[in-house]
Amino acid sequence: MVQLTPARVRYAPSPTGLPHVGNIRTALFNWLWARHTGGQFILRIEDTDVARRVEGATEGIMESLRWLGLDWDEGPLVGGPYAPYVQSERLPRYEQEAARLVGSGRAYFCFCSEERLEAMRAAQARRREPPRYDGTCRRLPDEERKRRKDGGEPCVVRFKVPHRGETVTFHDLVRGEISFRDEDIEDFVILKSDGYPTYHLANVVDDHLMSITHVIRGEEWISSCPKHVLLYHAFGWQREMPVFVHMPVTLGPDKGKLSKRHGAEPVLEYRRQGYLPEALVNFMALLGWSLDDKTEIIGREDLVKHFSLERIGATSAAFNREKLDWMNGVYIRQLSPEELTDKLMPFLEEWQARTRAPHFSRSLLRQVVPLIQERLRRLDEAPALADFFFVDELAYDAVLLAPRGLPPDAARDALGRTREAVSALREWTPEALEGGIRGLALELGLKTGPYFGCIRVAVTGRAVSPPLFQTMAVIGRGRCLARLDAAIEKLKQGAA
RNA sequence: GCCCCCAUCGUCUAGUGGACUAGGACAUCGCCCUUUCAAGGCGGUGACGGGGAUUCGAAUUCCCCUGGGGGCACCA
Numbered sequence: 001m002v003q004l005t006p007a008r009v010r011y012a013p014s015p016t017g018l019p020h021v022g023n024i025r026t027a028l029f030n031w032l033w034a035r036h037t038g039g040q041f042i043l044r045i046e047d048t049d050v051a052r053r054v055e056g057a058t059e060g061i062m063e064s065l066r067w068l069g070l071d072w073d074e075g076p077l078v079g080g081p082y083a084p085y086v087q088s089e090r091l092p093r094y095e096q097e098a099a100r101l102v103g104s105g106r107a108y109f110c111f112c113s114e115e116r117l118e119a120m121r122a123a124q125a126r127r128r129e130p131p132r133y134d135g136t137c138r139r140l141p142d143e144e145r146k147r148r149k150d151g152g153e154p155c156v157v158r159f160k161v162p163h164r165g166e167t168v169t170f171h172d173l174v175r176g177e178i179s180f181r182d183e184d185i186e187d188f189v190i191l192k193s194d195g196y197p198t199y200h201l202a203n204v205v206d207d208h209l210m211s212i213t214h215v216i217r218g219e220e221w222i223s224s225c226p227k228h229v230l231l232y233h234a235f236g237w238q239r240e241m242p243v244f245v246h247m248p249v250t251l252g253p254d255k256g257k258l259s260k261r262h263g264a265e266p267v268l269e270y271r272r273q274g275y276l277p278e279a280l281v282n283f284m285a286l287l288g289w290s291l292d293d294k295t296e297i298i299g300r301e302d303l304v305k306h307f308s309l310e311r312i313g314a315t316s317a318a319f320n321r322e323k324l325d326w327m328n329g330v331y332i333r334q335l336s337p338e339e340l341t342d343k344l345m346p347f348l349e350e351w352q353a354r355t356r357a358p359h360f361s362r363s364l365l366r367q368v369v370p371l372i373q374e375r376l377r378r379l380d381e382a383p384a385l386a387d388f389f390f391v392d393e394l395a396y397d398a399v400l401l402a403p404r405g406l407p408p409d410a411a412r413d414a415l416g417r418t419r420e421a422v423s424a425l426r427e428w429t430p431e432a433l434e435g436g437i438r439g440l441a442l443e444l445g446l447k448t449g450p451y452f453g454c455i456r457v458a459v460t461g462r463a464v465s466p467p468l469f470q471t472m473a474v475i476g477r478g479r480c481l482a483r484l485d486a487a488i489e490k491l492k493q494g495a496a
Numbered sequence: 497g498c499c500c501c502c503a504u505c506g507u508c509u510a511g512u513g514g515a516c517u518a519g520g521a522c523a524u525c526g527c528c529c530u531u532u533c534a535a536g537g538c539g540g541u542g543a544c545g546g547g548g549a550u551u552c553g554a555a556u557u558c559c560c561c562u563g564g565g566g567g568c569a570c571c572a
Contacts, residue, residue: 014572049571114570121569130498131568156570175501184499184568192570199572223500223567248502249566257566286508286521293510294520313509316565320507323522333535374535385533403532437531452531464533 006039007213011065011072012203014046015057018266019064021319022218022250022258025284029247030216031070032285032307039213043075044206045086048196058086064267068277069300074210082210087202094197097205097235098157098190106234107190109145109155110137132186133158157191159200161230168226173245174314180226188227200224204231212242214309219246219316220257245309248288248316258319274347274379275324279331283324287317297330329377337369344369344382348390351383357390359479364389367474371466389475394461394483398490401457405450412491414444414451415458419484428477430469437469458487 011027013019019027034041043065045058058076065072074080084090101107112120112133121131137145138160149155162182169179190201197205207215225244232241252263270280278300285303286296289312298306332340344365352360368389375385388394401415402408421436441451456468459480465471472480 012572016572046572052571110570117569125497128497132498158570172501178500180499186568189570194570196570198570203572218566219501220566221572224572226500246501251565253507255564283508288508290509292520296508296521315502315509317509318507320522323508326522329535372534375533434531441531448531450531456532462532466533468531 004037005213007033007037008040008042008211009034009214009216010042010044010207010210010212011070012044012046012206012217013061014049014052015061016049016052016054017057018060018268020258020260020264020266021270021280021284022264024064024068024070024267025250025287026216026218026247027065027070028068028281028284029245029289029312030214031072032304033214033216033309034073035304036307040073041070042080042082042210042212043072043085044210045076045088046199046202047086047088048199048202050194050196060266060268067268067271068281087197087206090202090206091195091197093209094191094201094205095195098197098201101159101190101234102157104234105160107157107159108138108140109149110158110187110189111145111148111153111155112136130184133188135187138187154193156189156193158187159190159227159231159234161185161187161227168229170225170229170241170244172222172225173243173309174248174312175246178222178225180223185226185230190231200227200231204228204235204237207242208232208235208237208240211240214245215242216245216247216309218249220249222246245312247312248314250287251316251318253318253321255318257316263319272380274381275328276331276343276379279324279328282331283327287319288313297327325377332376332379333374335373337366337373340373341366341369344379347379347382348386351387352390355387355391357387358392360390364474371470371474375466388460388462388465389471392479394486396457396461398493400463401454401487401491403450403453403457403463405447406454408491410446411454412488414446414454415484415488415491417444418455419481419488422484423477423481425477428473430467430473433469433472455484459483 009030011030013023013027031041033039043062045061047053047058062076072078074082075085079085098107102109110133117133120134124131137158164182166182167179168182168185169177172178188200189198191197206212225246229241232238250258252258254263258264267280271277281300281303282298285298285307289307291298291306291311335343341362345362348360348365351357365386368386372382372385376382402411406414417440418437421440422433425432425436437452437455438448440446441448452468453463456465457463459468459472459475475483
């Protein structure tokens with residue numbers, strides 16, 4: 001492998017809610033790059049919007065990362081050489097850097113009120129002009145700005161975008177050169193009136209201070225990237241500018257950018273629905289990245305080993321639940337029965353608590369697991385698939401007992417003979433059951449299809465189940481005989 | 497409205513001028529296996545948005561159009 005310099009990358013979410021798949025995929029790509037290069041993955045909380053802050057969101061973010069196995073080397077809880085990693089705790093730095101810019105004439109105080117700005121934008125919209133700060137305070141004489149500032153008038157700090165009719169160009173690893181005309185960039189706010197920095201300032205300052213080498217983020221940031229580039233230059237940091245990698249956004253099923261509005265669910269919701277973190281990781285990695293023309297199932301280690309920024313595509317990808325479900329099934333089948341039992345326990349326990357199923361236990365579940373493993377796509381499907389192993393009474397429609405090709409009377413007789421034959425069995429094993437029941441089928445001249453179907457319903461209460469004889473073996477002699485009796489009774493009542 | 501980005505099967509993608517009658521995966525359809533359902537095996541349907549240009553030769557390069565997406569806050 002080529003010797004790579006260790007990268008320092010960051011996942012920088014704002015704590016405004018639980019991260020969803022599109023969001024956490026950014027974390028995954030950053031993490032993969034850090035691990036691939038042997039560098040550091042940094043978690044930085046960008047809580048510079050006091051109004052949008054959500055209680056507990058940071059914990060939710062960390063829990064999501066932990067569940068997916070995306071461990072961070074620096075950040076909340078673990079600390080690091082560039083602490084603190086929460087922007088609200090770094091306010092003095094931003095203020096200081098903003099002041100530097102004001103001092104050197106690259107930024108200025110702006111006293112325009114929210115109302116005035118709103119009116120300005122409304123007027124621009126009416127004139128069908130792009131909404132953009134009109135530069136009122138930029139044109140103010142220095143003395144007046146100083147006087148009003150010293151007088152305590154509320155203000156923000158705006159970056160003085162050089163409007164020289166030039167283009168601001170940056171290199172994006174995914175798309176190549178991207179350029180904007182400087183007159184299309186407005187004098188953006190870098191420090192708000194409450195003293196908090198905006199994303200633009202905080203992000204540039206911290207990335208520089210924390211020696212971030214690669215900024216891997218969603219493509220929704222492309223349009224603000226020139227602002228960041230301008231800031232790097234204004235600060236004199238252009239030599240150490242990070243490599244920009246704008247990943248394509250994830251689209252919802254309706255092809256809109258994945259968000260609450262477009263079918264995005266919190267990552268932790270996937271845990272609740274019985275997805276395996278390794279399946280979700282595999283799946284998300286393939287959303288916008290590919291190893292070659294055939295690899296679909298690729299485990300975490302191989303992902304780390306083979307991941308590369310160069311193979312990130314430029315087209316946005318729609319989140320496709322069906323493929324995730326398939327992939328999750330693949331990962332479920334790869335589990336050992338013991339592992340799967342462990343993973344299934346919380347889902348069955350939750351079900352048990354609701355239904356009071358009398359026969360549920362881990363050891364019974366352990367026996368059931370081999371019978372349902374290849375039938376599961378999600379862990380939360382297990383109760384619906386296996387409930388009849390754990391209950392006493394079965395509730396089902398008697399007509400199911402007489403499938404096509406087996407009239408009710410014949411079904412009742414067959415079940416009666418079956419009960420007889422089976423209760424005489426010395427061993428209650430799949431093999432013994434199969435021998436006995438097949439022998440009987442031959443003797444009675446019954447086709448196995450309808451006949452086995454009939455027994456299946458009697459024993460499981462449904463027309464679809466895992467293989468009959470193994471199922472009966474696990475359910476046990478006592479409950480099987482009782483269920484056969486109940487089925488015969490049901491048919492008698494139906495006839496009467 | 498303005499700016500930016502993108503464009504291969506329904507979906508995720510491979511493809512960097514000839515190896516492409518465009519490959520793989522999910523989904524879908526059919527067959528096989530089979531006591532049902534799965535799993536598995538085999539096979540089928542299915543795509544280079546349109547138009548120009550460059551070239552002996554374009555999915556691949558360039559331009560235009562169209563379509564889609566993103567952005568345009570004292571939000572990130």
